[in-house]
Amino acid sequence: MRLRFMAIVLFSVFFQSSFSQTDNAVEKRIQKLIKKMTLKEKVGMLHGNSKFYTEEIKHLGIPEWALSDGPHGVRAEMNRHNWKYTGQTNDSSTCFPPGTAMAASWNLELAKQRGIVLGEEARFRKKDVLLGPGINIIRSPLCGRNFEYLSEDPFLISQLSINYIQALQTKDVAACVKHFVANNQEENRFVVDVNMSERALREIYLPGFKSSIVDAGALGVMGAYNKFRGEYCTENDYLGRTLLRNEFNFKGVYMSDWDAVHSTEKATLAGLDLEMGTEKENYNDWYFADPLIKAVKEGRIKESVVNEKVANILRVMIKTKVLDPQTRITGSLNTKEHQQAAYRSAVESVVLLKNEKKTLPLNMSALKSVAIIGDNATRTHCGGGFSSEIKALYEITPLQAITNKYGKSMQINFAQGYEKQSHVVERSSDGQLNTDKVDWKLIDEAVAQAKKSDIAIVFAGLNHDFDSESFDRLHMRLPYGQETLIQEVAKANPKTIVVIIAGSPLELAGIESRVPALVWGWYGGMEAGNAVVDVLSGKEFPSGKLPFTIPVTLSQSPAHALGAYPGHDLKVNYDEDILVGYRWFDTKEIEPQYPFGYGLSYTSFEISNVVTDKKVYGVNDEITVKFNIKNTGKTNGAEVVQLYAGQTKASVLRPKKELKAFDKIFLAPGEQKTVDLKVKVKDLAFYDEKTSGWKIESGEFILYTATSAKNIMSTLAVTVQ
Ligand code: GLC
Numbered sequence: 001m002r003l004r005f006m007a008i009v010l011f012s013v014f015f016q017s018s019f020s021q022t023d024n025a026v027e028k029r030i031q032k033l034i035k036k037m038t039l040k041e042k043v044g045m046l047h048g049n050s051k052f053y054t055e056e057i058k059h060l061g062i063p064e065w066a067l068s069d070g071p072h073g074v075r076a077e078m079n080r081h082n083w084k085y086t087g088q089t090n091d092s093s094t095c096f097p098p099g100t101a102m103a104a105s106w107n108l109e110l111a112k113q114r115g116i117v118l119g120e121e122a123r124f125r126k127k128d129v130l131l132g133p134g135i136n137i138i139r140s141p142l143c144g145r146n147f148e149y150l151s152e153d154p155f156l157i158s159q160l161s162i163n164y165i166q167a168l169q170t171k172d173v174a175a176c177v178k179h180f181v182a183n184n185q186e187e188n189r190f191v192v193d194v195n196m197s198e199r200a201l202r203e204i205y206l207p208g209f210k211s212s213i214v215d216a217g218a219l220g221v222m223g224a225y226n227k228f229r230g231e232y233c234t235e236n237d238y239l240g241r242t243l244l245r246n247e248f249n250f251k252g253v254y255m256s257d258w259d260a261v262h263s264t265e266k267a268t269l270a271g272l273d274l275e276m277g278t279e280k281e282n283y284n285d286w287y288f289a290d291p292l293i294k295a296v297k298e299g300r301i302k303e304s305v306v307n308e309k310v311a312n313i314l315r316v317m318i319k320t321k322v323l324d325p326q327t328r329i330t331g332s333l334n335t336k337e338h339q340q341a342a343y344r345s346a347v348e349s350v351v352l353l354k355n356e357k358k359t360l361p362l363n364m365s366a367l368k369s370v371a372i373i374g375d376n377a378t379r380t381h382c383g384g385g386f387s388s389e390i391k392a393l394y395e396i397t398p399l400q401a402i403t404n405k406y407g408k409s410m411q412i413n414f415a416q417g418y419e420k421q422s423h424v425v426e427r428s429s430d431g432q433l434n435t436d437k438v439d440w441k442l443i444d445e446a447v448a449q450a451k452k453s454d455i456a457i458v459f460a461g462l463n464h465d466f467d468s469e470s471f472d473r474l475h476m477r478l479p480y481g482q483e484t485l486i487q488e489v490a491k492a493n494p495k496t497i498v499v500i501i502a503g504s505p506l507e508l509a510g511i512e513s514r515v516p517a518l519v520w521g522w523y524g525g526m527e528a529g530n531a532v533v534d535v536l537s538g539k540e541f542p543s544g545k546l547p548f549t550i551p552v553t554l555s556q557s558p559a560h561a562l563g564a565y566p567g568h569d570l571k572v573n574y575d576e577d578i579l580v581g582y583r584w585f586d587t588k589e590i591e592p593q594y595p596f597g598y599g600l601s602y603t604s605f606e607i608s609n610v611v612t613d614k615k616v617y618g619v620n621d622e623i624t625v626k627f628n629i630k631n632t633g634k635t636n637g638a639e640v641v642q643l644y645a646g647q648t649k650a651s652v653l654r655p656k657k658e659l660k661a662f663d664k665i666f667l668a669p670g671e672q673k674t675v676d677l678k679v680k681v682k683d684l685a686f687y688d689e690k691t692s693g694w695k696i697e698s699g700e701f702i703l704y705t706a707t708s709a710k711n712i713m714s715t716l717a718v719t720v721q
Pocket of ligand 1: 069
């Protein structure tokens, strides 16, 4: 026994030393390189020399550093010095469903898979940094970039981001988690000054970034455009030094968003490493170019501060083998496996919102005719959204999918139903929003097709004229008169199914009650059509859960209920504080259209015997909630069981409950499993502004085992001592 113990001790000492040795070796290598650099060469690494590259240092074997968007696919090649695509034909790539769709799967394995595939494709395209994931909190339903982000809940964001980043970085590609911090609206995004309590920052807006950096080891962080408490994020000492460098011990690269730098000295001293995208013709005029050299020469900036930045970049380069190309992963592009991963992601994102009278799944062999209606039946979406847009190798639309799969066995009657009326949401002379005009000619055609078909499927929702970077939506209604279309089609054919293709919340009250089945299909990426048709046909089953609350109306949403969006005079105060998303709806007891975490299945599940391992816990304990879950239906399915926790009597206002754990459990008919969900007692703490620290108060906590924020299967009281 002793011998074994000695062996373990020896191994761990060796391992520790070899581990720290590699770290030391890396640091030694960095210092050696820096010693050989001129100041000009150092500074040349701290700013772009084109849209997406930084300068090489040939004599030191340091190549240009290649950065590329985006979070759900490797973006097509841009010209070096303008925002146009090169138009080359070898830069198509795999396009995954964007952020909120990934989150809707609640499947951490799929987040990993996505990281692996994007890493492979980034490497094949010779990219060193992938500018994602985008993880800003979905605060307002109107934010144009919600589709690209993940959720309203920091825990769900953290779990997805950790798995995506860790996987991506195993492929010698650096992730760059963005946008640090509180870039939660596109309205005035370049200048809006975001203000919030320290508690809201710590409990809601920071956790995703902290997990990505501390738990996942993200090698890059992108500073947001907006101001935070009065100072631009990229020159904000609290963000760049206190939080990023000191608290998170971040040793990677802190880069700016494109054209988000506003100073030389302030940004340099606030911890920013890399200036990208500045809109100045001559790269030498950029803040981190000649002005920085000048600042060093005039003694306003110590050269050691420049060295620290170069060291951060070299550290990431070394960790991703940029300096050791011979051993680096070469990657792969547009493989069948990659496309299959995109398909799986799309399938598992589909959320079944309503399914009365077993309308779904459709019995395709019994159907003789189907009306396929709506602009989103034929519209492709991969190529939209601005910086996260992807030139997908292909994109299957719902109409193509249903035609490919069932065109021979049934009559497919297509009708446009509604159409995209304008790229920019303009107001017509009478102040009406253009997109609210109803096109009765198109509706009549659609009604005619619906009348003569066994069933009608309306592919409705939004597109990247609304879900897009650089502007927010003006309202939450279905644009282009879709509500009227759906009401008319449903009158013509009671068997009307609506599939919403969109990336952010919409008002659904006007259609929900008119149709027997309602499905949220998201922007499903390149395999969108195949995925959603396979779920409708029952070849696959719906297992998605909403990653955000869908309010009945915009005014229910906290930021809007409090008039705290988009702010006044370029300043926005997050008055809802920690009550974001379901935290608000729960605590204010407001009934949303559909709650966070909601999604139905084609089968049914029974959750029973929910127990905790103890009744009383110490602050360093971990709580285990154990339960049985059985598939009591006739078809395969997966249930996402969510564990929320709420403190019964707290000294401060706390949300009724907060998500602390979840698991997605796949079960065949009749199959049952015993599942454990774990939460550390310390994770039940709240951020105490009085002591500027996390505080866990003794007393009763309620553990909610649920299948949505509203559908609670069990509540268990435990005591924290
Ligand atoms: C954009 C976006 C950012 C993107 C960058 C490069 O403006 O805010 O997410 O990665 O610029 O395209």
